[in-house]
Amino acid sequence: MPQKKIFLAFMVIAMVTLLLHSGGHWSRTTQDLHVNCPALCSRCAASLKAKHTNVAFLKTHKTASTTMQNLLFRFAERNNLTVALPRQACSHQFCYPRSFSTHFVHPHTLPPNIISSHMRFKEAELRRLMPNDTVYITILREPAAMFESLFSYYNQYCQSFKVANDSLDVFMGQPWRYYRPQDKHSMYARNTLTFDLGGDKDRAATDMAYARFLVSEVERVFSLVMIAEHFDESLVLLRHLLSWDLDDVVYVKLNMRTPGSKRHLTSGLSAKIRAWNWLDARLYDHFNASLWRRLSALGPACVAQEVRLMRAAQERLLRRCFGGRRPLFRPAAQIEYKELRPWQPSAKVEIVGYDLPANLSRRFSGWAHEPCLKLIMPEVQYTRVLLRSQSIRYRQNHQP
The missing domain is CATH 3.40.50.300 (P-loop containing nucleotide triphosphate hydrolases)
Known part of the structure; x- marks a missing residue:
């Protein structure tokens, strides 16, 4: 009987440790709110919802x-x-x-x-x-x-x-x-x-x-x-x-x-x-x-x-x-990576975008860092890229 209790206690400790490890980021951010912000922390439970x-x-x-x-x-x-x-x-x-x-x-x-x-x-x-x-x-x-x-x-x-x-x-x-x-x-x-x-x-x-x-x-x-x-x-x-x-x-x-x-x-x-x-x-x-x-x-x-x-x-x-x-804040004409150049409405209005730091340009030449590129990707290019990826997924799901 004592061995069973020890085993159960061990399992509880292990599960708590796992939850704390996997949810550590959530715990840190919501703990800060809990100290002084009960109104917001009552909504911290929302983070547990889907x-x-x-x-x-x-x-x-x-x-x-x-x-x-x-x-x-x-x-x-x-x-x-x-x-x-x-x-x-x-x-x-x-x-x-x-x-x-x-x-x-x-x-x-x-x-x-x-x-x-x-x-x-x-x-x-x-x-x-x-x-x-x-x-x-x-x-x-x-x-x-x-x-x-x-x-x-x-x-x-x-x-x-x-x-x-x-x-x-x-x-x-x-x-x-x-x-x-x-x-x-x-x-x-x-x-x-x-x-x-x-x-x-x-x-x-x-x-x-x-x-x-x-x-x-x-x-x-x-x-x-x-x-x-x-x-x-x-x-x-x-x-x-x-x-x-x-x-x-x-x-x-x-x-x-x-x-x-x-x-x-x-x-x-x-x-x-x-x-x-x-x-x-x-x-x-x-x-x-x-x-x-x-x-x-x-x-x-x-x-x-x-x-x-x-x-x-x-x-x-x-x-x-x-x-x-x-990322470097620059006029479109100065942005080396073309997928990051924002659309320009006319020659009289300049829309600025972001360029990659020089030491990263070569590393970002492929799509390995696509999520980071999309953080600074203009609307027109992102829409086109997203449509292409969703079309590929659609065709894969609808193959005869």
Whole structure:
């Protein structure tokens, strides 16, 4: 009998040791939260749950959404999930600006767990495509800053932006003089967030009932509306909503302009832009306040603590991937590795990307370090690579 007790005690000790060893990273990160953050640590149990893997992310324009998409692509690959991708005729977007249809989805990417490429939202079509337990997420950005970025980025495409000296001040001085609602790219010139969400970008500014309806619809559909200016704090909420690990939400910023191509907005110009994009402003103000109410419920100090842990995880990944150095931030023309060169909208706007440290360029010439390369891979290239890998898997699974 004593020998049986000794054996059982030994087995218990061995199992505990194994659990501590395998879950060591989780224990370290959550232990830090447990000390001072009971509200967050009550959600630490979420880390013991299965990760939620069915996610629809509405990728809005000029809102840090490319960074979020990259995060989702990498999560999908690590967990052997299927990402819905556009048919080749739609390029890397779901035939935007047409309203989303399931017909725009490449057949080799069905049935999907995740969808995150640009589209104009249409709830009924998404619900036909995605699993019933899909969590819907999107992201918004302060409308004045977003519009300045849109004006710069799409200046060569949007007819409404064809003004003297390509001047934002000129456009905002008389927007109705230049705005062409029926132009193919007019959605970049007014209430772009509203348009992406499937709303009516040209509603009169007196239609408060429509604004309230739009806000209520977004609240009904989306479990989380992230805010670009508070990206890390938004990821805290995302992580707990989906029961993901800290390592699942590490990222580097993608698809950014050079500082010289950005212009400072005066308070007067910002006010004009917000009035012109009044529906976007209503959406942003509402969901920015909503985000901070949810964060306040967790406790500001605790949220800040988790943000620090997340950034530490990011630094560990960058050191592991790039030999202790960060990837080099450079204009596209100076990036040696072509798969890392971001798409350039025009000669007047320079989008920067990342290059590999010189001592790693040769080591990264193959695909042995593909997960690290994908951390800094631009949207167009990553979409193409992901479609190729999923098509190979599809053909293997459907061989006669």
